[in-house]
Amino acid sequence: MAPSDEAMTDTQRSVLEYVQKHLQESHRSPTVREVMRHFKWNSPQSARKHLLALEEKGYLERDEHIARGMRLAEPTVTGISIPILGKVAAGLPLLAEENREGTLVVDPSMARGGRNLFALTVRGDSMVNAHILPGDRVIVQQTTHAAPGEIVVALIEGEATVKTFRKTSSKITLEPANPKYDPIVITQDQDFRIIGKVVGVFSPR
Amino acid sequence: MAPSDEAMTDTQRSVLEYVQKHLQESHRSPTVREVMRHFKWNSPQSARKHLLALEEKGYLERDEHIARGMRLAEPTVTGISIPILGKVAAGLPLLAEENREGTLVVDPSMARGGRNLFALTVRGDSMVNAHILPGDRVIVQQTTHAAPGEIVVALIEGEATVKTFRKTSSKITLEPANPKYDPIVITQDQDFRIIGKVVGVFSPR
DNA sequence: TGATTTAGAATACGATTGTATACTAGTATA
Protein backbone atom coordinates (compact mmCIF):
# COMPACT_ATOMS: atom_id res chain seq x y z
CA MET A 1 0.00 0.00 0.00
CA ALA A 2 1.42 3.32 -1.02
CA PRO A 3 1.80 6.23 1.37
CA SER A 4 -0.34 9.36 1.25
CA ASP A 5 -3.41 7.16 1.59
CA GLU A 6 -3.97 8.48 5.06
CA ALA A 7 -3.12 11.70 6.77
CA MET A 8 -0.51 11.85 9.50
CA THR A 9 -0.73 13.83 12.69
CA ASP A 10 1.98 16.43 13.24
CA THR A 11 3.82 14.26 15.74
CA GLN A 12 3.68 11.28 13.42
CA ARG A 13 5.21 13.39 10.66
CA SER A 14 8.06 14.46 12.95
CA VAL A 15 8.70 10.86 13.94
CA LEU A 16 8.73 9.75 10.30
CA GLU A 17 11.17 12.50 9.42
CA TYR A 18 13.44 11.46 12.27
CA VAL A 19 13.40 7.85 11.11
CA GLN A 20 14.12 8.90 7.53
CA LYS A 21 17.02 11.07 8.65
CA HIS A 22 18.42 8.33 10.84
CA LEU A 23 18.25 5.83 8.01
CA GLN A 24 19.87 8.24 5.60
CA GLU A 25 22.69 9.24 7.90
CA SER A 26 23.59 5.99 9.61
CA HIS A 27 22.16 3.45 7.17
CA ARG A 28 20.45 1.89 10.13
CA SER A 29 17.00 2.06 11.62
CA PRO A 30 16.68 3.74 15.02
CA THR A 31 15.35 1.68 17.92
CA VAL A 32 12.07 2.47 19.62
CA ARG A 33 13.99 3.87 22.56
CA GLU A 34 16.21 6.01 20.35
CA VAL A 35 13.08 7.63 18.97
CA MET A 36 11.82 8.06 22.51
CA ARG A 37 15.01 9.73 23.69
CA HIS A 38 15.21 11.99 20.63
CA PHE A 39 11.80 13.43 21.41
CA LYS A 40 12.60 13.52 25.13
CA TRP A 41 9.74 11.22 25.98
CA ASN A 42 9.78 9.07 29.06
CA SER A 43 8.18 5.88 27.90
CA PRO A 44 9.00 3.54 25.01
CA GLN A 45 5.27 3.35 24.38
CA SER A 46 5.14 7.02 23.44
CA ALA A 47 7.42 6.30 20.52
CA ARG A 48 5.98 2.89 19.80
CA LYS A 49 2.43 4.11 19.29
CA HIS A 50 3.51 6.58 16.64
CA LEU A 51 5.64 3.99 14.91
CA LEU A 52 2.77 1.52 14.85
CA ALA A 53 0.46 4.21 13.50
CA LEU A 54 2.95 5.04 10.74
CA GLU A 55 3.17 1.39 9.86
CA GLU A 56 -0.60 1.00 9.75
CA LYS A 57 -0.90 4.01 7.46
CA GLY A 58 1.68 2.59 5.09
CA TYR A 59 4.55 4.99 5.61
CA LEU A 60 6.83 2.57 7.42
CA GLU A 61 7.52 -1.12 7.17
CA ARG A 62 8.61 -3.10 10.18
CA ASP A 63 9.80 -6.58 11.03
CA GLU A 64 8.40 -7.73 14.33
CA HIS A 65 10.64 -8.52 17.27
CA ILE A 66 13.70 -7.50 15.32
CA ALA A 67 16.02 -4.82 16.61
CA ARG A 68 16.25 -1.84 14.29
CA GLY A 69 13.66 -3.45 12.07
CA MET A 70 12.16 -0.37 10.44
CA ARG A 71 12.34 0.42 6.75
CA LEU A 72 10.89 3.19 4.64
CA ALA A 73 7.96 2.05 2.56
CA GLU A 74 9.26 3.91 -0.48
CA PRO A 75 13.01 3.55 -0.90
CA THR A 76 14.78 6.61 -2.30
CA VAL A 77 15.61 5.99 -5.94
CA THR A 78 18.97 7.23 -7.18
CA GLY A 79 19.32 5.12 -10.31
CA ILE A 80 17.53 2.26 -11.96
CA SER A 81 19.42 -1.02 -12.10
CA ILE A 82 18.54 -3.05 -15.15
CA PRO A 83 19.93 -6.45 -16.04
CA ILE A 84 22.35 -6.85 -18.93
CA LEU A 85 21.31 -9.81 -21.05
CA GLY A 86 23.97 -12.21 -22.27
CA LYS A 87 23.41 -15.32 -24.36
CA VAL A 88 19.75 -16.22 -24.27
CA ALA A 89 19.23 -19.81 -23.21
CA ALA A 90 16.37 -21.64 -24.91
CA GLY A 91 13.35 -22.49 -22.82
CA LEU A 92 14.17 -20.11 -19.98
CA PRO A 93 12.22 -16.93 -19.30
CA LEU A 94 14.02 -14.02 -20.92
CA LEU A 95 15.07 -12.34 -17.70
CA ALA A 96 16.02 -15.53 -15.87
CA GLU A 97 19.12 -15.32 -13.72
CA GLU A 98 20.94 -17.59 -16.13
CA ASN A 99 20.63 -15.12 -18.99
CA ARG A 100 22.04 -12.20 -17.07
CA GLU A 101 25.52 -10.91 -17.69
CA GLY A 102 25.59 -8.01 -15.27
CA THR A 103 23.82 -4.86 -14.25
CA LEU A 104 23.63 -1.45 -15.83
CA VAL A 105 22.54 1.62 -13.93
CA VAL A 106 20.58 4.14 -15.93
CA ASP A 107 18.98 7.45 -15.21
CA PRO A 108 15.50 7.28 -13.67
CA SER A 109 14.26 9.30 -16.67
CA MET A 110 14.65 6.11 -18.70
CA ALA A 111 12.23 4.20 -16.51
CA ARG A 112 9.16 6.38 -16.71
CA GLY A 113 5.95 4.45 -16.37
CA GLY A 114 7.64 1.48 -14.77
CA ARG A 115 8.75 0.05 -18.04
CA ASN A 116 10.12 -3.43 -18.14
CA LEU A 117 13.69 -2.76 -19.18
CA PHE A 118 16.82 -4.69 -19.88
CA ALA A 119 20.12 -3.92 -21.58
CA LEU A 120 22.02 -5.71 -24.33
CA THR A 121 25.61 -5.31 -25.45
CA VAL A 122 25.73 -4.73 -29.20
CA ARG A 123 27.96 -7.06 -31.21
CA GLY A 124 28.75 -6.14 -34.80
CA ASP A 125 28.36 -2.99 -36.84
CA SER A 126 25.09 -3.71 -38.59
CA MET A 127 23.38 -0.68 -37.04
CA VAL A 128 26.07 2.00 -37.28
CA ASN A 129 23.92 4.28 -39.43
CA ALA A 130 21.36 4.29 -36.64
CA HIS A 131 24.20 5.40 -34.37
CA ILE A 132 24.35 2.08 -32.59
CA LEU A 133 27.96 0.95 -32.43
CA PRO A 134 29.65 -2.29 -31.43
CA GLY A 135 30.10 -2.35 -27.65
CA ASP A 136 27.23 0.05 -27.04
CA ARG A 137 24.61 -0.92 -24.54
CA VAL A 138 21.12 -0.69 -25.97
CA ILE A 139 18.40 -0.20 -23.42
CA VAL A 140 15.40 -2.27 -24.37
CA GLN A 141 11.79 -2.13 -23.34
CA GLN A 142 10.33 -5.60 -23.25
CA THR A 143 7.43 -6.04 -25.66
CA THR A 144 6.21 -8.59 -28.18
CA HIS A 145 4.82 -6.10 -30.67
CA ALA A 146 6.43 -3.29 -32.64
CA ALA A 147 5.45 -0.77 -35.28
CA PRO A 148 7.24 -0.79 -38.66
CA GLY A 149 10.28 1.48 -38.54
CA GLU A 150 11.01 0.91 -34.89
CA ILE A 151 14.34 -0.54 -33.84
CA VAL A 152 13.67 -3.86 -32.18
CA VAL A 153 15.48 -6.69 -30.50
CA ALA A 154 14.40 -9.96 -32.04
CA LEU A 155 15.18 -13.57 -31.32
CA ILE A 156 15.85 -15.62 -34.46
CA GLU A 157 16.59 -19.26 -33.84
CA GLY A 158 17.71 -18.41 -30.32
CA GLU A 159 20.01 -15.57 -31.42
CA ALA A 160 19.26 -12.03 -30.28
CA THR A 161 19.69 -9.35 -32.91
CA VAL A 162 19.08 -5.60 -33.13
CA LYS A 163 17.46 -4.39 -36.35
CA THR A 164 14.86 -2.04 -37.78
CA PHE A 165 11.46 -3.73 -37.98
CA ARG A 166 9.74 -3.72 -41.40
CA LYS A 167 6.44 -5.33 -42.25
CA THR A 168 4.34 -5.56 -45.39
CA SER A 169 1.14 -7.48 -45.89
CA SER A 170 3.11 -10.46 -47.12
CA LYS A 171 6.31 -10.58 -45.12
CA ILE A 172 8.39 -9.39 -42.20
CA THR A 173 11.95 -8.18 -42.72
CA LEU A 174 14.63 -7.06 -40.30
CA GLU A 175 16.65 -4.28 -41.79
CA PRO A 176 20.24 -3.45 -40.82
CA ALA A 177 21.41 0.17 -40.79
CA ASN A 178 24.57 -0.51 -42.76
CA PRO A 179 24.80 -0.97 -46.55
CA LYS A 180 27.32 -3.76 -45.98
CA TYR A 181 24.52 -6.05 -44.84
CA ASP A 182 21.33 -7.32 -46.48
CA PRO A 183 17.90 -7.27 -44.88
CA ILE A 184 16.85 -10.48 -43.16
CA VAL A 185 13.61 -11.88 -44.51
CA ILE A 186 11.66 -13.89 -41.98
CA THR A 187 10.18 -17.08 -43.32
CA GLN A 188 7.14 -18.88 -41.96
CA ASP A 189 9.08 -21.81 -40.60
CA GLN A 190 11.60 -19.74 -38.69
CA ASP A 191 11.54 -19.41 -34.93
CA PHE A 192 11.07 -15.66 -34.75
CA ARG A 193 10.09 -13.50 -31.81
CA ILE A 194 10.26 -9.83 -30.95
CA ILE A 195 11.48 -9.43 -27.39
CA GLY A 196 11.63 -5.68 -27.12
CA LYS A 197 12.29 -2.32 -28.67
CA VAL A 198 15.23 0.01 -28.25
CA VAL A 199 14.45 3.00 -26.05
CA GLY A 200 17.99 4.17 -25.37
CA VAL A 201 21.63 3.71 -26.20
CA PHE A 202 24.52 3.94 -23.79
CA SER A 203 27.82 4.37 -25.53
CA PRO A 204 31.14 4.38 -23.66
CA ARG A 205 33.91 5.92 -25.79
CA MET B 1 41.79 2.63 5.02
CA ALA B 2 40.77 0.82 1.90
CA PRO B 3 40.09 -2.90 1.78
CA SER B 4 42.32 -5.39 -0.03
CA ASP B 5 45.21 -4.19 2.12
CA GLU B 6 45.19 -7.50 3.90
CA ALA B 7 44.28 -10.97 2.81
CA MET B 8 41.21 -12.70 4.16
CA THR B 9 40.94 -16.33 5.11
CA ASP B 10 38.34 -18.37 3.22
CA THR B 11 35.95 -18.32 6.14
CA GLN B 12 36.32 -14.59 6.57
CA ARG B 13 35.48 -14.13 2.90
CA SER B 14 32.33 -16.21 3.29
CA VAL B 15 31.29 -14.20 6.34
CA LEU B 16 31.88 -10.92 4.51
CA GLU B 17 29.82 -12.13 1.57
CA TYR B 18 27.00 -13.11 3.88
CA VAL B 19 27.05 -9.70 5.55
CA GLN B 20 27.07 -7.96 2.16
CA LYS B 21 24.16 -10.07 0.95
CA HIS B 22 22.21 -9.45 4.13
CA LEU B 23 22.74 -5.71 3.86
CA GLN B 24 21.76 -5.69 0.22
CA GLU B 25 18.63 -7.75 0.66
CA SER B 26 17.23 -6.47 3.93
CA HIS B 27 18.94 -3.08 4.18
CA ARG B 28 19.93 -4.08 7.65
CA SER B 29 23.05 -5.50 9.22
CA PRO B 30 22.84 -9.06 10.53
CA THR B 31 23.46 -9.65 14.23
CA VAL B 32 26.40 -11.66 15.49
CA ARG B 33 24.05 -14.50 16.26
CA GLU B 34 22.43 -14.39 12.83
CA VAL B 35 25.86 -14.91 11.32
CA MET B 36 26.44 -17.73 13.76
CA ARG B 37 23.19 -19.46 12.87
CA HIS B 38 23.72 -19.01 9.13
CA PHE B 39 26.99 -20.89 9.31
CA LYS B 40 25.52 -23.43 11.73
CA TRP B 41 28.01 -22.57 14.41
CA ASN B 42 27.23 -23.08 18.05
CA SER B 43 28.82 -20.09 19.69
CA PRO B 44 28.44 -16.36 19.09
CA GLN B 45 32.19 -16.12 19.47
CA SER B 46 32.76 -18.18 16.35
CA ALA B 47 31.03 -15.48 14.34
CA ARG B 48 32.36 -12.61 16.39
CA LYS B 49 36.01 -13.47 15.85
CA HIS B 50 35.60 -13.36 12.09
CA LEU B 51 33.67 -10.13 12.27
CA LEU B 52 36.35 -8.53 14.43
CA ALA B 53 39.03 -9.77 12.04
CA LEU B 54 37.16 -8.29 9.09
CA GLU B 55 36.90 -5.01 10.91
CA GLU B 56 40.59 -4.96 11.78
CA LYS B 57 41.50 -5.63 8.16
CA GLY B 58 39.35 -2.78 6.98
CA TYR B 59 36.56 -4.64 5.22
CA LEU B 60 33.85 -3.91 7.75
CA GLU B 61 33.00 -0.99 9.95
CA ARG B 62 31.19 -1.46 13.22
CA ASP B 63 29.64 0.60 15.98
CA GLU B 64 30.32 -0.92 19.36
CA HIS B 65 27.53 -2.15 21.57
CA ILE B 66 24.94 -1.32 18.97
CA ALA B 67 22.60 -3.98 17.65
CA ARG B 68 23.02 -4.56 13.92
CA GLY B 69 25.88 -2.10 13.94
CA MET B 70 27.83 -3.36 10.92
CA ARG B 71 28.45 -1.41 7.76
CA LEU B 72 30.46 -2.16 4.66
CA ALA B 73 33.69 -0.17 4.55
CA GLU B 74 33.07 0.53 0.89
CA PRO B 75 29.46 1.42 0.34
CA THR B 76 27.88 -0.50 -2.49
CA VAL B 77 27.77 1.79 -5.48
CA THR B 78 24.57 1.63 -7.44
CA GLY B 79 25.08 4.58 -9.74
CA ILE B 80 27.21 7.66 -10.14
CA SER B 81 25.36 10.96 -10.12
CA ILE B 82 26.97 13.53 -12.35
CA PRO B 83 25.78 17.10 -12.90
CA ILE B 84 24.25 18.12 -16.20
CA LEU B 85 25.74 21.42 -17.32
CA GLY B 86 23.46 24.05 -18.74
CA LYS B 87 24.45 27.51 -19.95
CA VAL B 88 27.92 28.29 -18.68
CA ALA B 89 28.01 31.61 -16.85
CA ALA B 90 31.15 33.68 -17.31
CA GLY B 91 33.43 34.03 -14.31
CA LEU B 92 31.96 31.14 -12.36
CA PRO B 93 33.75 27.83 -11.79
CA LEU B 94 32.57 25.35 -14.38
CA LEU B 95 30.74 23.08 -11.98
CA ALA B 96 29.23 25.85 -9.87
CA GLU B 97 25.68 25.29 -8.74
CA GLU B 98 24.50 28.05 -11.06
CA ASN B 99 25.65 26.18 -14.15
CA ARG B 100 23.84 22.98 -13.31
CA GLU B 101 20.72 21.93 -15.10
CA GLY B 102 20.06 18.60 -13.43
CA THR B 103 21.60 15.30 -12.57
CA LEU B 104 22.31 12.25 -14.68
CA VAL B 105 22.88 8.83 -13.17
CA VAL B 106 25.38 6.71 -15.06
CA ASP B 107 26.84 3.28 -14.62
CA PRO B 108 29.81 3.02 -12.27
CA SER B 109 31.81 1.62 -15.20
CA MET B 110 31.90 5.19 -16.52
CA ALA B 111 33.64 6.49 -13.45
CA ARG B 112 36.72 4.32 -13.38
CA GLY B 113 39.67 6.03 -11.76
CA GLY B 114 37.49 8.59 -10.01
CA ARG B 115 37.28 10.81 -13.05
CA ASN B 116 35.88 14.27 -12.74
CA LEU B 117 32.76 13.95 -14.85
CA PHE B 118 29.89 16.08 -15.99
CA ALA B 119 27.21 15.75 -18.65
CA LEU B 120 26.09 18.09 -21.40
CA THR B 121 22.98 18.02 -23.54
CA VAL B 122 23.91 18.18 -27.21
CA ARG B 123 22.25 20.92 -29.28
CA GLY B 124 22.54 20.73 -33.05
CA ASP B 125 23.56 18.03 -35.47
CA SER B 126 27.18 19.00 -36.06
CA MET B 127 28.50 15.67 -34.71
CA VAL B 128 26.06 13.15 -36.18
CA ASN B 129 28.79 11.28 -38.05
CA ALA B 130 30.47 10.67 -34.72
CA HIS B 131 27.14 9.21 -33.59
CA ILE B 132 26.40 12.13 -31.32
CA LEU B 133 22.85 13.29 -31.97
CA PRO B 134 20.83 16.32 -30.87
CA GLY B 135 19.36 15.65 -27.44
CA ASP B 136 22.02 13.12 -26.54
CA ARG B 137 23.82 13.52 -23.25
CA VAL B 138 27.57 13.48 -23.69
CA ILE B 139 29.49 12.43 -20.62
CA VAL B 140 32.57 14.57 -20.28
CA GLN B 141 35.76 14.14 -18.33
CA GLN B 142 37.02 17.50 -17.18
CA THR B 143 40.47 18.32 -18.58
CA THR B 144 42.26 21.29 -20.10
CA HIS B 145 44.35 19.29 -22.54
CA ALA B 146 43.44 16.97 -25.36
CA ALA B 147 45.21 15.00 -28.08
CA PRO B 148 44.43 15.72 -31.77
CA GLY B 149 41.54 13.53 -32.93
CA GLU B 150 39.80 13.40 -29.57
CA ILE B 151 36.28 14.70 -29.23
CA VAL B 152 36.36 17.63 -26.85
CA VAL B 153 34.05 20.10 -25.21
CA ALA B 154 35.43 23.60 -25.73
CA LEU B 155 34.35 26.99 -24.57
CA ILE B 156 34.52 29.66 -27.32
CA GLU B 157 33.52 33.14 -26.24
CA GLY B 158 31.47 31.62 -23.40
CA GLU B 159 29.69 29.11 -25.63
CA ALA B 160 30.19 25.40 -25.02
CA THR B 161 30.60 23.28 -28.14
CA VAL B 162 31.38 19.65 -28.89
CA LYS B 163 33.86 19.03 -31.71
CA THR B 164 36.84 16.95 -32.79
CA PHE B 165 40.09 18.57 -31.70
CA ARG B 166 42.71 19.20 -34.44
CA LYS B 167 46.06 20.86 -34.03
CA THR B 168 48.94 21.65 -36.37
CA SER B 169 52.11 23.57 -35.62
CA SER B 170 50.47 26.79 -36.72
CA LYS B 171 46.84 26.56 -35.67
CA ILE B 172 44.06 24.88 -33.74
CA THR B 173 40.81 23.87 -35.45
CA LEU B 174 37.60 22.36 -34.13
CA GLU B 175 36.14 19.98 -36.66
CA PRO B 176 32.46 19.04 -36.88
CA ALA B 177 31.46 15.51 -37.88
CA ASN B 178 28.94 16.64 -40.46
CA PRO B 179 29.74 17.84 -44.01
CA LYS B 180 27.08 20.53 -43.62
CA TYR B 181 29.39 22.49 -41.34
CA ASP B 182 32.87 23.99 -41.76
CA PRO B 183 35.71 23.54 -39.31
CA ILE B 184 36.15 26.33 -36.78
CA VAL B 185 39.60 27.90 -36.87
CA ILE B 186 40.69 29.32 -33.57
CA THR B 187 42.40 32.68 -33.79
CA GLN B 188 44.86 34.11 -31.32
CA ASP B 189 42.53 36.79 -30.00
CA GLN B 190 39.65 34.42 -29.30
CA ASP B 191 38.69 33.34 -25.81
CA PHE B 192 39.20 29.62 -26.26
CA ARG B 193 39.39 26.92 -23.64
CA ILE B 194 39.10 23.15 -23.60
CA ILE B 195 36.95 22.10 -20.66
CA GLY B 196 36.84 18.35 -21.17
CA LYS B 197 36.74 15.39 -23.47
CA VAL B 198 33.87 13.10 -24.33
CA VAL B 199 34.10 9.69 -22.63
CA GLY B 200 30.55 8.50 -23.18
CA VAL B 201 27.28 9.21 -24.88
CA PHE B 202 23.83 8.58 -23.44
CA SER B 203 21.16 8.60 -26.06
CA PRO B 204 17.48 8.34 -25.19
CA ARG B 205 15.45 7.31 -28.24
C1' DT C 1 59.95 -29.98 19.40
C1' DG C 2 57.61 -26.01 21.20
C1' DA C 3 55.28 -21.65 20.04
C1' DT C 4 51.86 -19.34 17.43
C1' DT C 5 47.82 -18.84 14.75
C1' DT C 6 43.24 -20.11 13.37
C1' DA C 7 38.74 -22.25 14.08
C1' DG C 8 35.29 -23.22 16.94
C1' DA C 9 32.71 -24.52 21.48
C1' DA C 10 30.67 -23.64 26.03
C1' DT C 11 28.81 -20.60 29.07
C1' DA C 12 27.69 -16.55 31.24
C1' DC C 13 26.72 -11.47 32.17
C1' DG C 14 24.43 -7.39 31.56
C1' DA C 15 22.74 -3.93 28.47
C1' DT C 16 19.65 -3.33 24.76
C1' DT C 17 15.38 -3.82 22.85
C1' DG C 18 10.48 -5.06 21.40
C1' DT C 19 6.38 -5.70 23.60
C1' DA C 20 2.33 -5.85 27.02
C1' DT C 21 -0.67 -3.92 30.40
C1' DA C 22 -2.57 -0.32 33.02
C1' DC C 23 -2.97 4.43 33.87
C1' DT C 24 -3.76 9.89 33.42
C1' DA C 25 -5.08 13.90 30.84
C1' DG C 26 -6.63 16.67 27.05
C1' DT C 27 -9.54 17.22 22.97
C1' DA C 28 -12.83 16.41 19.62
C1' DT C 29 -17.24 14.60 18.44
C1' DA C 30 -21.90 12.72 18.11
Place this chain on the structure above:
DNA sequence: TATACTAGTATACAATCGTATTCTAAATCA
Protein backbone atom coordinates in the same frame (compact mmCIF):
# COMPACT_ATOMS: atom_id res chain seq x y z
C1' DT D 1 -23.11 14.42 28.39
C1' DA D 2 -21.04 10.29 27.03
C1' DT D 3 -17.83 8.38 23.87
C1' DA D 4 -13.92 8.01 21.35
C1' DC D 5 -9.49 9.34 19.97
C1' DT D 6 -4.79 11.14 20.65
C1' DA D 7 -0.73 11.90 23.54
C1' DG D 8 2.05 10.57 26.89
C1' DT D 9 3.54 8.02 31.49
C1' DA D 10 4.92 4.11 34.44
C1' DT D 11 6.50 -0.30 34.90
C1' DA D 12 7.54 -4.83 33.89
C1' DC D 13 8.95 -9.02 31.23
C1' DA D 14 11.29 -11.82 28.15
C1' DA D 15 13.86 -12.22 24.06
C1' DT D 16 17.61 -10.31 21.67
C1' DC D 17 22.12 -9.03 21.47
C1' DG D 18 27.12 -7.49 22.15
C1' DT D 19 30.69 -8.91 24.88
C1' DA D 20 34.02 -11.49 28.14
C1' DT D 21 36.36 -15.53 29.68
C1' DT D 22 37.95 -20.12 29.33
C1' DC D 23 38.64 -24.18 26.80
C1' DT D 24 39.72 -27.84 22.88
C1' DA D 25 41.68 -29.12 18.54
C1' DA D 26 44.00 -28.64 14.31
C1' DA D 27 47.34 -26.47 11.40
C1' DT D 28 51.49 -23.71 10.65
C1' DC D 29 56.03 -22.50 11.44
C1' DA D 30 60.66 -21.59 13.28
